[in-house]
């Protein structure tokens with residue numbers, strides 16, 4: 001397919017997402033099934049246009065003075081793929097599969113409008129109602145942070161130290177362009193591609209099948225590392241989900257001691273069994289019911305609550321969720337977070353630690369949650385992360401953002417990771 005056909009395909013998918021309110025991955029998959037002649041390179045390019053459009057939907061619509069799928073698609077190629085209007089017009093000229101050219105109104109808007117004149121939330125490509133939360137979280141840097149959340153993410157991997165070391169995996173993946181990560185001790189990173197380029201399918205590699213590494217954002221690796229579980233300890237991953245952090249902690253403990261992985265939702269927990277097997281872990285017990293934990297109250301050295309959240313920190317990877325988020329979702333999540341914290345706290349032994357993590361950057365899900373929890377549960381107090389950070393990652397590494405000097409917030413602009421919040425609370 002030439003560029004015109006790819007752009008038309010992306011416009012069809014964007015229309016499908018908008019009119020039928022479909023998840024991006026489903027819409028892209030269906031398009032692929034209905035257009036079997038499209039090769040993998042075509043499908044990747046179409047996916048890139050679609051995701052790029054969703055990341056910067058508001059600013060594209062502002063500059064085109066039009067929020068149609070067609071306007072967004074054109075704007076992606078002009079603003080994010082580095083093509084000039086003349087270049088693009090001549091590239092699509094004579095291509096029977098190309099979409100209709102820009103209208104005179106769209107061209108006039110695009111060539112005359114200046115993004116610095118747009119409302120600030122449009123410049124940052126975030127919903128207007130969430131701007132105050134960004135201002136509270138990031139102060140005068142909020143616009144820079146919002147913009148960074150609208151860029152393409154890198155592909156991050158974590159070496160499974162139970163089976164391999166970083167040099168060995170980097171060698172096995174030398175075709176992929178992976179390099180050692182900037183901060184995470186066992187991380188590797190494949191740079192975000194540009195334009196139509198495809199990220200390597202690392203899960204098809206033999207080294208992945210052998211369990212040498214996992215796909216995990218560097219921010220997620222860092223927060224799992226900050227829990228800092230030691231060999232021989234008893235650790236509870238209370239919101240284990242598919243087990244991303246369980247696997248990282250089990251490996252950090254070198255298969256010694258016990259990690260108990262629990263999640264209230266059985267379906268989310270299900271993939272963990274296969275993943276644990278591939279990773280060669282022997283120190284994980286999986287619980288799909290809280291009954292299995294009944295005798296373990298006040299027994300754990302460390303309890304991690306990787307809480308259900310709005311996922312605002314993952315907007316680079318899931319840009320469609322940015323536009324679906326409502327203030328009601330935030331309220332629902334904050335309620336679930338308090339509940340999970342309260343339930344999980346019962347398992348911490350005196351002197352042990354409770355860790356609260358989200359992949360959100362909103363203060364209402366982060367600092368305000370741990371402050372509310374500690375105000376109600378006076379047996380817990382927040383422990384500053386600074387010294388653990390320096391010990392684990394090195395004093396030369398940049399310190400992450402912190403609103404109170406104790407908790408930390410990772411973000412794409414400041415740390416080049418997904419957005420994550422981390423707080424350690426000691427049971428006194």
Ligand SMILES: C[S@@+](CC[C@H](N)C(=O)[O-])C[C@H]1O[C@@H](n2cnc3c(N)ncnc32)[C@H](O)[C@@H]1O
Pocket residue numbers: 238239240241242243244245246262263264265268306307308309336339340343
């Ligand atoms: C952010 S996800 C966990 C991701 C996972 N830790 C990982 O690293 O892959 C949050 C999980 O919390 C679970 N959850 C929500 N409320 C819970 C509760 N009260 N008790 C236990 N799990 C809960 C959800 O089912 C969801 O799987």
